[in-house]
Each structure stands twice: as C-alpha cells, then as structure tokens.
Amino acid sequence: MQTNLVIKLEEIHKTYHTGEVDVHAVRGVSLEILPGEFVAIMGSSGSGKSTLMNMIGALDRPTSGHYWLDGIDVSTLDRDALADIRNEKIGFVFQGFNLLARTSALENVEMPLLYNHKRIPSHEQHERATHSLELVGLGQRTDHHPNQLSGGQQQRVAIGRALVNRPSLLLADEPTGNLDSQTSIEIMGVFQKLNEQNITIIMVTHELDVARYTKRMVVLRDGKIITDEAVQNRSFAEKELQQLRQAQQAVKLAP
Amino acid sequence: MRIFASLKIAGRALRRNKMRSLLTMLGIIIGVGAVIGSVSLTSGATKQVEDQVSSLGESVITVFSGNFTSGAMRGGWGSAPTLTVEDAKAIAGLENVVAVSPEVRDREQVLAEGLNWNTQVMGESPDYPQIRNWTIARGEMFSDQDVRSLAKSAVIGQTVVDQLFPNENPVGQTIRIRNLPFLIVGVLAPKGFNLFGQDQDDTVVVPYTSHMHRITTRTFVNDILVQAANDKVIDSVQDDITDLLLARHRSKEQDFTVRNQLELMQAVTATSRAMSFLLAGVAAVSLVVGGIGIMNIMLVSVTERTREIGIRMAVGARAADILVQFLIEAVTLSAIGGSIGILGGMTFSWLVAYIKNMPTVTPFGWIAIAFISSAIIGVISGFYPAWKASKLDPIDALRYE
Numbered sequence: 001m002q003t004n005l006v007i008k009l010e011e012i013h014k015t016y017h018t019g020e021v022d023v024h025a026v027r028g029v030s031l032e033i034l035p036g037e038f039v040a041i042m043g044s045s046g047s048g049k050s051t052l053m054n055m056i057g058a059l060d061r062p063t064s065g066h067y068w069l070d071g072i073d074v075s076t077l078d079r080d081a082l083a084d085i086r087n088e089k090i091g092f093v094f095q096g097f098n099l100l101a102r103t104s105a106l107e108n109v110e111m112p113l114l115y116n117h118k119r120i121p122s123h124e125q126h127e128r129a130t131h132s133l134e135l136v137g138l139g140q141r142t143d144h145h146p147n148q149l150s151g152g153q154q155q156r157v158a159i160g161r162a163l164v165n166r167p168s169l170l171l172a173d174e175p176t177g178n179l180d181s182q183t184s185i186e187i188m189g190v191f192q193k194l195n196e197q198n199i200t201i202i203m204v205t206h207e208l209d210v211a212r213y214t215k216r217m218v219v220l221r222d223g224k225i226i227t228d229e230a231v232q233n234r235s236f237a238e239k240e241l242q243q244l245r246q247a248q249q250a251v252k253l254a255p
Numbered sequence: 256m257r258i259f260a261s262l263k264i265a266g267r268a269l270r271r272n273k274m275r276s277l278l279t280m281l282g283i284i285i286g287v288g289a290v291i292g293s294v295s296l297t298s299g300a301t302k303q304v305e306d307q308v309s310s311l312g313e314s315v316i317t318v319f320s321g322n323f324t325s326g327a328m329r330g331g332w333g334s335a336p337t338l339t340v341e342d343a344k345a346i347a348g349l350e351n352v353v354a355v356s357p358e359v360r361d362r363e364q365v366l367a368e369g370l371n372w373n374t375q376v377m378g379e380s381p382d383y384p385q386i387r388n389w390t391i392a393r394g395e396m397f398s399d400q401d402v403r404s405l406a407k408s409a410v411i412g413q414t415v416v417d418q419l420f421p422n423e424n425p426v427g428q429t430i431r432i433r434n435l436p437f438l439i440v441g442v443l444a445p446k447g448f449n450l451f452g453q454d455q456d457d458t459v460v461v462p463y464t465s466h467m468h469r470i471t472t473r474t475f476v477n478d479i480l481v482q483a484a485n486d487k488v489i490d491s492v493q494d495d496i497t498d499l500l501l502a503r504h505r506s507k508e509q510d511f512t513v514r515n516q517l518e519l520m521q522a523v524t525a526t527s528r529a530m531s532f533l534l535a536g537v538a539a540v541s542l543v544v545g546g547i548g549i550m551n552i553m554l555v556s557v558t559e560r561t562r563e564i565g566i567r568m569a570v571g572a573r574a575a576d577i578l579v580q581f582l583i584e585a586v587t588l589s590a591i592g593g594s595i596g597i598l599g600g601m602t603f604s605w606l607v608a609y610i611k612n613m614p615t616v617t618p619f620g621w622i623a624i625a626f627i628s629s630a631i632i633g634v635i636s637g638f639y640p641a642w643k644a645s646k647l648d649p650i651d652a653l654r655y656e
Contacts, residue, residue, distance in 0.1 A: 059569065060648050080573045087571020098566045098653065103269050112570040114260040161570065 004069070004190050006168055006200045007033040009055065012065035013221075014051050024057075025051040026062070027223040033202065035168075038195040040211035041204045043220035050067030050089040050173070052220065053204045057092060057171050060084045070168050076139040091162025095174035099146040099161075106142040109160045111131055116165060136190055152183035159190060163199075170194065172203040176210050182244060188213040213237060258583075261576065265584040266326040268556075274549070275552065280592030282548040286541025287596025287625045288603065289535055293620045295604030297534070299614035301527035307449060308520050312387045314486050316493055318346070318479040318500070321510035322411035327343020335477035337510040340463070342500060343380075343479045349495050354382035359466045359473060366431040367419040374415055376432060377460045378466025378476075384410075385595070386482045394426040394441030395502060402462040405469060407436040413445040430459070433470055456470060490517050541626055545592065546636035553585050553640035564644050565652025578645040586630055593629030597622050 014026040026048045031161075035041055043049040054060040058074055063116075067075045070089055077085065086092075099108045109129040113120050133139055136156040146154050155175060162170055173190070176184035192213060193207060195201050203214060211217050212235040219227040248254035269276045311399040320338040343357035359378035364371055381396050383389075397408040409430060416425050429436045437459075448454040467473045493513050500511055557564070564577055572580075601617065608615035 054650055057569075059653075080575075083568065083571050083573040086569060094653070098562070098569075100563055100566065103267070107267075111567070115567070115573070115576060116266070117569040165571075181465050 004035065005032050006035050006037070006070060007031065007202075008066075008068040009056075010068075012052070012055065012062045012067060014048075014055065014060070015063045025223055026055070028065075028208075029220075029223070029225055031218065031225065031228075033200065035200055036195070036198045038201045038213075038215040039203070040214040040217045041202060041220065042206060042211055042217060044206060044207075046221035047220040049204050049220050053171065053173055053225075055089055056169075056202060057072075058082045077229055083115075084117060087112060087117075088165055089168050091159075091165065091167040091170045092156070093158050093162050093170065093172040093175045095177040097146070097150055097151075097178070098160045099154055101146055104143045105133060105138060105149070105157045105160075106130065108146070109155055109164050112161060112165050118188070126210045128164055129160070133157070135163060136160045143153045150183070151179050152186055155179065155183075156186050156190060159187075159194075163194070168200060170199055170201045172201065174205055175203060176205070176207070180248070182211060182241075185237050185240050185244070189241065192237055209235075260577065261580045261583050262587075264580050265587050268560075268584055268588060272374040275330065276588060279552040279588055280545075280595065282545030283542065283589050283592030283629050284545075284596040284599060286538060286545050287593050287600035287629060289541065290538040291597050291600025291618065291621060292607075293600075294531070294534055294618045295601060295615045296607060296613065297527060297530050298605070298616040298618050299608065301524065301530075302616050303614050304523050304527075305520065308457075308523060310446060311449070311516060311519075312389075312480075312482065314483040314489050314516065315386055315511060316481040316483060316489065316496065316515045318481065318496060319340075319512045319514070320350065320475065320478065321512070334656065335472075337504065338476050338479055338500075339474065340467075340476060342503060343476065345499055345503060346479060346481055346496055349499065351484040351488040351492050352481055352569055353484050354480075356380040356383045356386055356480045357463050357476040358478050359471070359476050361466070361471055363432050363459075363470065365415065365419065367368060367428065370419050371543040372415060372418040373420075374457050374459055376461060376466065378463035378470075379460050379480075382482070383480070385414050386480045389446060390444045391441045392444040393424070394439070397440055397462055402464050405464045406462055407435055407437045407441045407465060407469065410441040410443055410460045411439055412443045412458040412460075414454055414457040415459055416442055420632055432459070432461075435469055437465075439479060481516075486517060489517060513578065520602055538625070538628075541636060542632050545589070545629070546632040549585055549588055549633060550636035550640060552588075553581060553637055554643070556584070557581065557640045560644075561590060561647065561652050561655040564647050565649050565655065568647070568649035569653060574645040577647075578641045581641030581644050582634065582637045585641065586633035589629045589633030589636070590626070593626050596629070597625055 009029055009031040009106070012026055012029045013024070016023040016025060028163065029052060041049050041052065041255065051060070055062050058069070062075050065075065066073055069085065072152070074082070074085055106129050109132050112126045113125045124193045130139070131144060133142055138153060138156050138160065141149065146157070148158065176187055179187060188210065190203055191203070205211055212231060212233065215225070215231055215234065217229060217231050218225055245254055269532045318338060320336065340357050343355050346352060347355040356379045361376050362373060363376045364373050380402060381399055384391060384396055391410065396410060401408050401643065409427060419425070419430065420428060425442060428439050430439060431437070443456065449455050461470070463476065477590060479494070481496065483489045493515055496513055504510055567577065604615045607613065
C-alpha cells in the first residue's frame with residue numbers, strides 16, 4: 001500500500017446488532033485521502049456519516065474491511081492501541097466543543113499531552129499548549145474558563161486542543177453546528193488557514209454553505225458514497241467576512 | 256502509567272467540589288478522629304497505671320506469709336506467722352536475687368517536739384529503697400550495721416516530714432515511737448499515691464531488727480520483698496523461692512504466697528487490651544461506613560462526569576488512565592479524611608487532657624494504622640466506580656447528556 005496516503009479505507013462495513021434487526025450503517029466505503037486535503041463528508045441524518053466518522057476517528061472499529069491511517073492498519077488494533085492512535089494521530093473537534101468546564105483554556109489544551117505515552121515535561125506542555133492557542137488566535141485568553149468565552153472562542157480552544165499533539169489528521173464533526181453564521185465563517189477561516197499550513201482536515205457537515213469552504217466533497221447516502229468530487233466555487237472565509245463587514249457597515253451595524 | 260498527571264487531575268476535580276469533598280470525607284474524619292482521640296486518652300490512662308505499677312519497683316517478687324485461721328475466722332494473706340528473717344536470708348542466697356528485704360508493718364503514733372502523727376512504721380533492710388525504686392532525697396539510708404545493732408535510726412516519708420517538721424530540716428532530729436527516740440538519718444523522695452490510693456509518703460522506715468525487737472516483739476515478718484536480676488528471670492526466681500520455702504517449712508501445704516510485679520502489670524494491661532479491641536471494632540465499623548460514603552459519591556461523580564470521561568478517551572486516555580484517575584480521587588479523599596481525623600483526634604485528646612488534667616499519649620502505631628487503613632478503604636471503595644468509568648464506551652460517553 002502507498003504510505004503517502006493519510007487515510008485509506010477499503011470496503012468498510014459497519015453493522016449494528018440491535019435486538020433482532022441488523023442495522024447496516026456503512027456498507028462498503030472505500031476512500032483515499034492525501035496529505036494536505038480538506039474534505040467535507042456530507043449526508044443527511046441516517047446516511048452513515050457519523051458512523052464513518054467514528055471509525056475514521058479510531059473511536060470504533062469496522063465490522064469488516066480495512067482502514068489504514070498513516071500506513072497503520074487501525075482496523076485490527078485493540079482498545080489501548082486505538083487510544084494511543086487517537087492521542088497521537090488524530091485531533092478531534094466536536095459540535096458541542098466538549099471542553100472541560102471550570103478548567104482554563106490552557107489546561108484544556110494541555111489535556112491530550114497528559115495522555116501522550118512520551119513523558120512531556122510540564123514546561124514543554126505549557127509551551128506547546130500556548131503555541132496551539134496562538135495558532136487559533138487565542139494567545140491572550142489562555143487563563144479564561146470556557147464559561148468566560150464566546151462559542152466561537154470555545155471552538156477555537158477545541159481546535160487548539162486538537163492540534164496540540166501535532167496530529168496527522170484533524171477531524172471535525174459539525175464544528176459550526178452550534179455557532180451563528182458569522183462565527184461559523186470565522187471558524188472555517190481558522191480551518192482554511194490550518195489547511196494552508198498543510199494540515200489534513202476531514203469535516204462532517206450537513207450544511208452545503210459550510211462544505212463550500214473545503215476542497216473536496218464526499219456525499220454519503222444509505223451507507224455508501226454516491227458522489228466524490230472537488231468543490232466548485234470554493235468560498236474563502238476572508239473574502240466572505242470582508243463582504244459581511246461591508247454589508248454591516250452599510251446598515252451601521254459595525255463601525 | 257502517568258500517575259503524576261492523574262494526581263493533578265484528581266486534585267483539580269476535588270478542589271472543584273470543595274464542599275462535597277469535605278462532606279464525603281466526613282465519615283472517615285469522624286471515625287478516625289474518634290478512634291485516635293479515645294485511644295490517646297485510654298492509653299494515657301493506661302500509661303499512668305503502668306507507671307504506678309512500676310513505681311512499686313522493678314522485677315519485684317513479694318512473698319506473703321500464709322493466712323491465719325482461728326476456728327472459722329480466716330485472717331487473709333500476711334496474717335499467719337510463717338515467714339521468718341531466716342527465710343529472707345536463705346532467699347538472699349538464691350541465684351539471680353539482687354536484693355531482699357524482710358518487711359514488718361505496724362501503725363504507730365509518732366511524736367516530735369509537741370506534734371504527733373499516726374503513721375505506718377515499716378521494718379525493712381537497707382535494700383528497701385533499691386527494691387522499691389525509691390530515692391533518698393536528703394540524708395541517707397540506714398546501714399547493715401544499723402540492722403545488726405538494732406539501731407534506733409529512721410528514714411521518713413515526705414508526708415511525715417510535712418506533719419512533724421513543717422518548717423525545718425528533719426535530718427538529725429529525733430522522733431519518738433513508743434517512747435523510744437529514733438534518729439532521723441534520711442528523708443525519702445516524694446512518691447505520691449499508689450494504685451490503691453494509699454499515700455506512699457506517709458511512712459516511717461526503721462531497720463527490721465529494731466522494729467521486731469524494740470517497737471514490737473515479733474519473731475515473724477509480714478512479707479519478704481525480693482528483687483530479681485531482671486524481668487526475664489523473674490519466673491525462675493519465683494519457682495526457686497517456692498521450692499526453697501517449701502523445703503524450709505517442711506509443710507505439706509504451702510503456707511505462703513509468692514506474687515510478682517509482672518502479674519499485676521498483666522492484670523492491668525488486660526483491661527486496656529480489651530479496651531483497644533473495642534476501639535478497633537468501632538474504628539472498623541466507622542471506616543466501612545466512611546468507605547460506603549466515598550463509594551456512593553464516586554459513583555455519582557462518575558455518572559456526572561461521563562462526558563468528561565468521553566472527552567478524555569477521545570483525546571487518547573486509555574481505560575487504565577481513567578481507572579487510575581478515579582482511584583486516586585477516592586484514595587486522596589480517604590487519605591485526606593484520615594489525616595484530618597488524626598489531627599482532629601489528637602487535638603481533641605490534648606484539649607481533654609489539658610482541661611481535665613489527664614495524661615495523654617500520642618499513639619503512633621494507631622496513627623499509622625488509621626492512615627494506612629483509610630487509604631486502603633479509599634482503594635476498595637473507589638475501585639468499583641473507577642472500573643465502571645474505565646469500561647465506558649467513548650462514543651456513548653461523548654453523547655451522554
């Protein structure tokens with residue numbers, strides 16, 4: 001197999017045995033993702049996109065098929081090995097931010113480092129977490145607790161946490177689902193900027209507007225890929241924000 | 256395992272819920288505190304009794320003469336004339352016997368310069384202060400020469416000094432017993448009350464020969480005090496004395512009784528040991544109750560923090576990391592609870608000791624036991640909740656509302 005692929009899925013199936021009926025959530029998905037790609041996985045609810053996401057995120061194992069992440073066959077690993085993969089290779093961003101309450105932004109970002117199998121000295125943990133927060137534009141708010149931050153800022157902290165272990169893959173599950181439209185654009189801007197620095201990003205979404213910020217769109221229906229194509233008319237967050245600001249200035253909403 | 260990281264996480268979690276952490280610990284705090292407090296006080300009391308027992312002298316064997324029986328009336332130990340000065344001299348020749356004093360006792364009216372006092376007059380040998388572990392505060396003990404010459408010399412206790420010579424040095428003065436002048440050669444250091452509440456300082460000690468021939472006219476002694484070389488040989492010396500006296504008295508029945516200090520000590524410590532067992536029982540019950548409290552709160556905490564567990568697992572925490580995190584939380588709770596309990600119990604016993612003027616002893620053994628067992632309780636009661644947390648499925652945990 002080619003080692004320069006970040007992700008290679010081969011005939012992935014996932015079947016849930018709930019009671020007497022077997023639910024085939026994913027039925028034969030094959031997918032290859034190269035370093036530096038920015039992929040949106042789309043589909044309506046029940047299309048199997050969340051199940052696929054869980055397997056790509058090494059939270060779950062496929063019933064059959066193979067999944068290579070960075071050349072490692074993840075589909076055969078045990079619980080502990082999966083935990084290590086999640087820690088080192090994958091950064092998660094969730095719809096509901098999933099930050100620890102009453103814990104500062106910096107400590108939230110440091111958390112994955114605590115579980116790194118290499119012992120990282122605490123001053124280095126600090127440096128790396130601070131650097132991560134600077135990457136997402138929150139260098140000044142390191143000691144704020146989640147309840148002192150806006151939704152957009154919380155999601156930035158979550159992205160900082162996802163990046164802190166320098167993963168090969170950033171995985172975002174409806175990252176703008178809980179945000180207003182302007183903040184959504186800002187967050188997509190953060191992703192685009194990270195992608196420009198050659199970070200591979202996979203994002204699950206059901207909003208077409210949001211998917212337009214990516215480079216490649218994969219659409220799922222009934223557990224199968226039905227389209228997989230490059231994004232036409234790609235949106236750029238910077239441009240969109242500028243237009244939005246002009247529109248707001250026109251009605252005196254913004255200075 | 257990343258123990259240090261887990262410690263940090265546990266510390267944060269407990270600090271976040273200060274009030275709850277405190278209430279959770281309360282069971283352990285009260286249990287350990289009560290045990291440490293009461294152990295301090297009872298072992299203080301026991302220590303006091305032990306001190307009194309050992310103030311009777313170390314490795315001391317007492318030989319009492321038999322009971323005097325007249326018709327249906329039985330006189331009790333020391334009432335029958337069976338022990339003689341010769342018996343005492345024979346005992347002195349036994350192996351491992353370091354000091355012997357034949358003892359005769361009598362109550363007499365003692366006079367000195369217009370004052371008088373009724374007190375216990377004892378006839379003893381010069382070994383008496385050594386056997387009773389008693390020092391001479393002023394002057395000196397009478398000598399063997401005094402015993403041989405039936406000297407009219409006396410050593411008096413502090414109470415007699417206070418009663419008869421309130422404002423002067425009694426050494427060199429004279430007291431009169433049955434109209435005989437006795438020269439005071441020494442004063443015994445104050446010893447206080449004995450186990451039975453008697454004032455040990457209320458006494459006049461004279462050579463036993465003087466007592467038997469000048470004050471009273473006796474041929475027998477009440478008892479014989481014997482000091483063995485050490486506590487290890489005390490039993491064999493006791494047996495030797497029994498054999499020797501049986502042979503000397505040529506009697507079929509044993510007409511004397513031999514007792515030693517260790518037996519008395521054992522009787523006293525048996526009580527305190529029973530008390531200790533009782534306390535250990537109370538401690539065990541309270542620790543179990545405290546442990547159930549901790550388990551309860553840890554279960555609540557695991558349910559409450561299901562989402563947090565999911566997040567931690569998503570970013571790479573292994574099942575073992577989660578297990579250790581919650582275990583450490585439980586152990587931290589119980590160990591801190593135990594420490595607070597130990598401090599509280601010690602403070603309580605010091606306060607009581609201070610207010611009530613009672614002795615207290617810091618029971619280091621019990622403190623170690625209390626601390627270790629509260630930590631163990633933490634492990635036991637924390638294990639099930641922690642195991643439950645570590646077995647959560649990360650996907651389910653993340654979705655938990």
